[in-house]
Structures are given as structure tokens and as C-alpha cells.
Amino acid sequence: MSYGGLVKLQSILLSEILGVKEVKVTNVDKGINVIKKMLNGKKLLLVLDDVNQLDQLNKLVGRSDWFGSGSRIVLTTRDKHLLIAHQVNLIYEVEKLDHYESLKLFASWNSFSRNGHLKDEYAKLANNVVDYADGLPLALMVLGSHLCGRSIDQWKYALDGYRRVPNREIQEILKISYNALEDAVKEVFLDIAFFYKGLGEDYVIQMLEG
Structure with missing residues (x-):
């Protein structure tokens, strides 16, 4: 600023x-x-x-x-x-939402939900959306409002598009979190994203420590 x-x-x-x-x-x-x-x-x-x-x-x-x-x-x-x-007296670190909480928040932003639960035909796709958002409340709200009122086929098309070219609003949310990282942590994040994606956690930790 x-x-x-x-x-x-x-x-x-x-x-x-x-x-x-x-x-x-x-x-x-x-x-x-x-x-x-x-x-x-x-x-x-x-x-x-x-x-x-x-x-x-x-x-x-x-x-x-x-x-x-x-x-x-x-x-x-x-x-x-x-x-x-700044010598703040009390620091509280907010945890990411778990899968159940994520589903509940996503459903609350979607017109196909009833009492916080999605209709059966949307429930499976909703799980994919929640996995994509990875517990980030803002990302879930953006996705929920974007998919609200759309058909099953439109949901599938949108999810396929997110995997190939992430939604711009989601990108901005994730970008803010990434920019807040220290330089050394950013390097580790990029190493994992580009070279170790899909590998086991223990193996990745060993490689990074080495």
C-alpha cells in the first residue's frame, strides 16, 4: 500500500x-x-x-x-x-475447513442445496469441488456462487476448466496466500508443485531436506 x-x-x-x-x-x-x-x-x-x-x-x-x-x-x-x-498480544491461527465443513459452506452458496445438503446428482461433483478448493473458505464461496443455478453438464464443464485453467478469482485468492510466504518457503512450494507433484510425502521430505 x-x-x-x-x-x-x-x-x-x-x-x-x-x-x-x-x-x-x-x-x-x-x-x-x-x-x-x-x-x-x-x-x-x-x-x-x-x-x-x-x-x-x-x-x-x-x-x-x-x-x-x-x-x-x-x-x-x-x-x-x-x-x-508489531508485538501483538494474542495470535490466533485460523485452520482450513475440513471436508465436511467445506461441503456445508459450498452447499450454502448453491441453489441446489436443501437445508445445507446438495441433491444427490450434485453431491459427487461437489466433493470434487471441495477437493479443488482445499479448505479455503473464500475459494468455496467463489465456486459456490459461480456454479449456483447451473446444470450438471455445466458443473462438469466448469470443473474440467478449473483443472486446466484455474478460475481467475480463485487464482487471486491463492496468489495472496502465496505472496505472504517467505522466499525460502516459496522455493519449496514451487519445487513441490513442479517436480514432486503426486509423489509420497516421506519421499518429498527426504529430497527437500537433502
Whole structure:
């Protein structure tokens, strides 16, 4: 995110909390001073979603003494190291959905479901969709909305297309997760994807450790 983006976010943060139409912030450093001055002593519940740079945390929420006692700052990010670097008090790692949970979420986004369960003729294909999404909630919602209301033949055609050329929205979701990895982990990921796909886990671990 550019500094221009941070200035805009600082302005939105102040406007929403103070309940005014617009708080003009001319630069990032001034924005920090205004946040500390205007919000000091206020008890807040603040949520920052999809943080991907440490600078965003430093310039928007800074330290705990920027706000009043009892304030709670909730951050979501794919990069755990940002939270560690910012000395976040409590870190909760969200697990991927299991197969049953994935099916339930996918079905809830599909018009062929009844009380969270898909009709028999769609159930088998739904399992293939869930395997493809690999427990990622956003991917399941994208696929569910994309396949909603389509025929069996259209489902089969779409799934075949996903395997050959992944859906652009799914690609963007996976790309964000990949970009959050450290460089060394990215290299391992690419090695597995290109050279070790389909091989046994123990064999791959031995090769990578070597």
C-alpha cells in the first residue's frame, strides 16, 4: 500500500470513529499525530482486515497507548510475522475447513442445496469441488456462487476448466496466500508443485531436506 493509501485510511479511521463527514489528513506523519491526539483516551474496538505491510500497523494503530484503556485492536493477515514484529498480544491461527465443513459452506452458496445438503446428482461433483478448493473458505464461496443455478453438464464443464485453467478469482485468492510466504518457503512450494507433484510425502521430505 502506498503512502497515499495510508493517508486515505487514516482519514477514514478518524472520520468513522469521530462520527464526522471528513477529517482531512495531508501526510502520514500528521495523520499519526492527529490519531494520537483525537483518539487518546477513547475506548475502541478497531478491526483492520487483510494487513500485508508492517507500515500499515505502525501508521494506523501504532502502540497501545494511542487509544484508551480497554481498547481492542483486531488484525487479520496472512503474514504471521507482521503480528510478531508489531508485538501483538494474542495470535490466533485460523485452520482450513475440513471436508465436511467445506461441503456445508459450498452447499450454502448453491441453489441446489436443501437445508445445507446438495441433491444427490450434485453431491459427487461437489466433493470434487471441495477437493479443488482445499479448505479455503473464500475459494468455496467463489465456486459456490459461480456454479449456483447451473446444470450438471455445466458443473462438469466448469470443473474440467478449473483443472486446466484455474478460475481467475480463485487464482487471486491463492496468489495472496502465496505472496505472504517467505522466499525460502516459496522455493519449496514451487519445487513441490513442479517436480514432486503426486509423489509420497516421506519421499518429498527426504529430497527437500537433502
